[in-house]
Amino acid sequence: MTNRSVPTTGDLVAGALKGRRLDVGGFVLVVGLLLALLISMIVLVTLIADMIQQGLPVLAERGWAFVSTPLSPDAHDAGIVQGIMGSLGLMLFVVVIAFPVGVASAIYLEEYAPDTRLTRFIVANVRNLAGVPSIVYGLLGLAIFVKLLGGITGGRTLISGGLTLAILVLPIMIITASEALRAVPMAIREAAFGVGATRWEVIRYQVLPVATPAILTGTVLTIARAFGESAPLLLSGAVLSLFFASPSGATLWDFVAHEKYTALPIIVFNWARQPQKEFVALTAAAIVVLLAILLLVNATAIVLRDRFERRT
Amino acid sequence: MTTTTPDLTGDPARHRKERRVKMVMLAAGVLTIVVSIAIVLSLLSEAISFLTQIDLGQLWAKGWFPRRGRFDLRTIIVHTLLVTAVAMVVAVPLGMGAATYLSEYAPRTVRRVLKPLLEVLAGIPSVVLGFFALTWITPNVMRRIWEDTELFNMGAAGIAVGILIVPLIASVAEDAMRAVPDALREASYGLGARRRHTTLRVVLPAAISGITAGFILGASRAVGETMIVAIAAGASGGSLLTFKITEGGQTMTGAMASLAIGSDQIAGVGAAFQSLFFVGLLLFVFTLILNVASERVIRRFRERY
Structure with missing residues (x-):
């Protein structure tokens, strides 16, 4: 006598093999996951649309003058040229200091360094430095470049800010350059060693040419990051007032070593703190310019890398 | 023809160049250690001089008002944790999804x-x-949920910080999941599992160490984020301890930023100025612990395939 409510093994297998046609749970999961991704995208679109909507009136009314006039306490005259010049100056320091030092460190760590305690310590240290909050680098800049070395850097000048930003991005430079070097196939090095090249010759003529596109893409992305960075500059001396005079006729050296400076993200921050309504639109307009520069730079780097990845 | 030793060792000039290049590269690598030492020293010296100047009871006073000599650490630490918690609530589901x-x-x-x-x-x-x-999250999100939200509030700042760390969490988690070998997925399908079961019960557990490390890194970034809280969380000048995300409050980074903005402190010496370095030191230690923890998690629980 069989109890019909207890299915046989055969029934179970047949049931499992047939399954439900529609996997409702799976469908819900996919929709949920896609939703998470789409929400992030919607936030991005909303942010950009909101900034354009708020900032466009200013940009339309002022046109090029907004980008080419200096700061002013009067919202109707205020422009961002000092911020753009300052940011470009800061990037010069980043490129001139962080790029060569970063690539050299990466070459040492990837190509030369024996597996010693010192090496492992440097690697761990670089990773930790990359995780230090940017405002802490600002404290470093304030204590060392503005105060301790104030006699050389001139205190609150582009030199102090530029050095601070260069040190901030150095660990990121090292990590990206290291990854680029690691991606170069070992066979290339072995072949070069096999025909009698010294280590430096192998690096200079075989490894670096292969790694260059990836290193450059990483560098561009790093510079874009530095361009939008403002917390360290708050501490290392960027000017926070609503306006300051940049004397005409100042030489480039004066501009770098003696004059007050500011940067585009600092202007955004400063205007964002102003309660008057005109400054809200002004802030949005400055953000539109900042985002336009950054998106352009980032997109270039991403397209470059995409191309490079598809080729290899 | 015989081969002599000089032939094999090669041109001495090449060797000298080789050594010089190596030294230059090494110097660049060692520079990163110098940077670390400089950070720790500059933070420590001012932080210690801060601690010697004040009465330790001031670290437990009512609220964080550096200009009035009140340096309540609970206030800024609790606010930091609040903002970080809101950020994680936003970023973990979005980033993981x-x-x-x-x-x-x-x-x-x-x-x-x-x-x-x-x-x-x-x-x-x-x-x-x-x-x-x-200008957007406070009126369109916070005030829709809690009508009496202040203009400057920690909730909006937390949401924005969350948005900031979504890409970080997403990219670390994605790397971890893509590193799970396909053989595991195929074995799961072979046993008749559906895709969602494969994803949730095979891939996610296999990638859990990388995913957790991503969360910790995200939290570390949230703790150290400055500009968002400086603009949106408000309370420049100081704040009282509050547990409400609808109110303004200073976080550790927010307190540092507002000290930096106050032009009178930044130039001078004195306890308020030096508290900047003390808070900076705390922040440095917190994030260092989180970063080291994330690496430990990866190393300890990584499955080797």
Whole structure:
């Protein structure tokens, strides 16, 4: 006598093999996951649309003058040229200091360094430095470049800010350059060693040419990051007032070593703190310019890398 | 013809150049250690001189008002944790969802479009997100939920910080899931598991160490984020301890930023100025612990395939 409510093994297998046609749970999961991704995208679109909507009136009314006039306490005259010049100056320091030092460190760590305690310590240290909050680098800049070395850097000048930003991005430079070097196939090095090249010759003529596109893409992305960075500059001396005079006729050296400076993200921050309504639109307009520069730079780097990845 | 030793050792000039190049590269590597030492020393010296100047009871006073000699650490630490918690509530589901979709479900073409867009989101500067939090998130999100939300509030700042770390969490988690070998997925399908079971019960557990490390890194970034809280969380000058995210409050980074903005302190010496370095030291230690923890998690629980 069989109890019909207890299915046989055969029934179970047949049931499992047939399954439900529609996997409702799976469908819900996919929709949920896609939703998470789409929400992030919607936030991005909303942010950009909101900034354009708020900032466009200013940009339309002022046109090029907004980008080419200096700061002013009067919202109707205020422009961002000092911020753009300052940011470009800061990037010069980043490129001139962080790029060569970063690539050299990466070459040492990837190509030369024996597996010693010192090496492992440097690697761990670089990773930790990359995780230090940017405002802490600002404290470093304030204590060392503005105060301790104030006699050389001139205190609150582009030199102090530029050095601070260069040190901030150095660990990121090292990590990206290291990854680029690691991606170069070992066979290339072995072949070069096999025909009698010294280590430096192998690096200079075989490894670096292969790694260059990836290193450059990483560098561009790093510079874009530095361009939008403002917390360290708050501490290392960027000017926070609503306006300051940049004397005409100042030489480039004066501009770098003696004059007050500011940067585009600092202007955004400063205007964002102003309660008057005109400054809200002004802030949005400055953000539109900042985002336009950054998106352009980032997109270039991403397209470059995409191309490079598809080729290899 | 015989081969002599000089032939094999090669040109001495080449060797000298080789050594010189190596020394230059080594110097660049060692410079990073110098940077670390400089950070620790500059923080420590001012922080110690801060501690010697004040009465230790001032670290437990009512509220954080550096200009009035009240340096209550509970206030800024609790506020930091609040903002970080809100950020994680936003970023973990969004980041994990995005990562899981990109790694397990997205067709190649979709992935190629969406992944760069996430990177664009990662490239938005934090000042911009701060302004967005103040002018968009507060009226359109916070005030829809809690009508009496203050203009400057920690909730909006937390949401914006969350948006900031979504790409970080997503990219670390996605890397971890893509590193799970396909053989595991195929074995799961072979046993008759559906895709969702494979994703949730095979891939996620296998990638859990990398995912956890991503969460910790995200939290570390949230703790150290400055500009968003400086713009949107408000309370420049000081704040009392509050547990409400609808109110303004200073976080550790917010307190540092507002000390930096106050032009009288930044130039001078004195306890308020030096508290900047003390808070900086705390922040440095917190984030260092989190970063080291994330590496430990990876090393300890990584499955080797």
